Amino acid sequence: MSSPLVEVRGLVKYYKATGFLARKAPPVRAVDGVSFTVGKGETLGLVGESGCGKSTVGRTILRLQDATAGSVFFDGSDFLALDPAALRQARRKLQIIFQDPYSSLNPRMNVGNAIAEGIEIHRLAPRAEIPGRVAQLLEEVGLDPGYAARYPHEFSGGQRQRIGIARALAVEPEFIVCDEPVSALDVSVQAQVLNLLADLQARRGISYLFIAHDLAVVRQIAQRVAVMYLGRIVESGRTEEVLARPAHPYTKALLSAVPVPDPETKRLRIILPGDPPSPSNPPSGCAFHPRCPDPDKDERCTTERPVLRQIGGIEVACHHAKVNR
Amino acid sequence: MSPLLEVENLRITFPSSGATSRPVDGVSFSLSKGELLAVVGESGCGKSLTALALLRLVPPPGQILPGSVIRLEGTDVLALGAAELRSIRGRRVGMIFQDPMTSLNPVFTVADQISESVRAHQQVSKRAARARALELLQEVGIPDPVERLDNYPHQLSGGMRQRVMIAIALASEPELLVADEPTTALDVTVQAQILELLDRLRAARGMAVLLITHDLGIVAGRADRVAVMYAGRLVEEATTAALFARPSHPYTKGLLASVPRITGTVTRLTPIAGTVPPPTAWPSGCRFHPRCPDALPRCATDDPPALPVGEQHRMRCWLAEAGQR
């Protein structure tokens, strides 16, 4: 892989505590120094549990929320530093697909207009050609081109998700943030959407940041994976390597908790104690130490924050991680 | 051994001004003492309504149609008067739901809510009920149970709320626990905790569990038997080992092929074509035939009964007959 398509460096997003008496409250450290790259035509899976900051990463990259610090290099410039006019132009290269197929479509806008919106904004086609483009896009995502005149409420969750994908594709993006795009779907429909995303990538060479909580889904679609815990990446590397030989105790636990529809698979079950801690009051040292089952856990884990380091092709943020077998 | 719970030809209707729907349409199953039966299906298949019907909690205007039978150790649940029904609800049959936040009363403490459940079924003093509440919190593995007694639901994490719900359900020493998607709203690591807790409680108390879920993964290695639901009906029923070793109904096979795996080689998923029909428009004949890759001509017109495919293994599919010939 040559130079990456998207490079995220030191991304930070703090939410100020709001409210009348909350002046003194510490900020919520939703994203606390995240860096990664996504190559052309590649999928990076960003995995973690609720509240780990993975969705905030996706939205901050696209400037749907303002970053507290950090930069996102795309096409040779820092996307986070673009002025409003340049930003509006650049936006079409970076798109997003959402989790909730219900709130992601405007209930008062028919499907054709929703898909056409990006084409109109960026004047990608003459007015007369827009209906034809919309029909093509509907077909590309596996929907009947005749659906253009219908309204979102007439569609199922899976169909709505396809419409959302068509809307993003309309502006010919190079990079799409997929924010839990299949978590709200039934398994049979989930598989349809995963296959569609894979086909689009093969055909159009699009890169994805695929945000998910389900490691099995990420394994299906992502070549590389980054595991987040409490606003930071704790482990990243090639999906096959990370999942076959996880080095971070959190990744190990997450992996062992994935339900497997096969009673024959006998696996080591690691049950983590407690809940993920609050990002407004993260534990000292390694944020994972209060739940960490690793027998090597020591004093250092509670005082010194581990940084990502290379171990056998994987990057891990753990003082005690070692090359596995 | 006579079964603890018998359900025969359960049918539920929702009358409406337009088309009348029958989201549950002829469901029969039984559950023995101490057994764990999992009912698996996608959204809209009628699995949650089936669970609610066991305690006659079908929300209006839904009605259980005459001819349906629900027997709890020989008692005809559908013939009970209001007072007798209360002696079953929350006493002999406990229930937990997907969203523990809406199931808990936000203005009462944990101790209040568990004690209420204790005192509803046992004549004990407030002090004794509180002591019992503490024991139950310990049993469901809540950390710092003494402090948690005086917490309000909003002070608890999702996993702890679900533990409190389980404690409330256990307060009356039920013979049957109905768990409707108990871990769907939880993170994977917390899901693993709750599932382990349910396993442990079942073993310790000899309590039967009816587990309603959309996730075949949490069924494997946990349930004794599995019933797969589609379009208001049980389409396949077998011991867990048999179901995963020889999934026979095309829908069950389709579901299993749709799930991304965490082990083995990554191959393209094989989704089930189309979408689940709405309960107002179940297809004629076999309800799965429009989506079925193996459909025969007769499937469009003739509704298959439950046919045997092995020992304790039945399915509603004409292929069962073809296989025997």
Next chain:
Amino acid sequence: MTGSLWRLLSRTIANPSGRIGLLILALLTAFVLVGPWLLPDPNAMPDLMAGARAPGAGHPFGTDQLNRDILSRVVSGGRISLTISALAVALAILLGALVGGVAGLYGGWVDGALMRIVDGALAIPRLFLLLLLVAVWEQMPLGALILVLGATGWFGTSRIVRGEVLRLREAEFVAAARSLGAGPGRIIFRHLLPNVAGPLLVAATLGVGNVILLEAGLSFLGVGVRPPTPSWGGMILDARPLLTTAPWASIFPGLAIVVTVLAVNLIGDALRGALDPRSA
């Protein structure tokens, strides 16, 4: 947008109360538009000495104490009352949408300041506010009356709009539009407004009934529409001394008010139902 408005209308008509309300309102509008050409001049006094005459031939609603034809006065008074309420409500809705939209979109201190003003204004009964204004400005022209009625009628609406905008602002389809490069204008006019239009329409229909009653009340108190211009409230005021001797002089304008308010409220109710997607 036009498609969804059309759907809204057809669903309102599908509701019996919406159908009746729309029919009544259409008839009333037709009457007040066409009536003046067919009926005698409302200010013409056919026979000054005759006094108030009971309903009968020539004067189906009777005449008032100045022997003016009540039917033609009700019709031309309706013209005034309906115009005032339509314009005042339009103004109120516009102001409410603007203030509520700004508060919801910008949030922060802008929202705080605007909503505190609204809270304050809502604490004072609207009739008091209006009486105060018209008392200070005695010879208030019709246009000013409309302005005043509109300017005091947007508080509740602004709250509704603010709430909706706050909710919609976080909706993912708005985020999607932003990531497509949509500017603020497009987001407001194509994504936010169409979704606020429903609640606004309901607020508007209920507002019309309110303003008709207010105008009648003000005219009744002698501070609204100036005689000899007829208005429904003014007519009831004029007819007060005749309540026992010539009840028809107050009954007919009163009936007109009741029927109009009823019709508008029926429509409002039906709209509320038609806008609820669950009723589909």
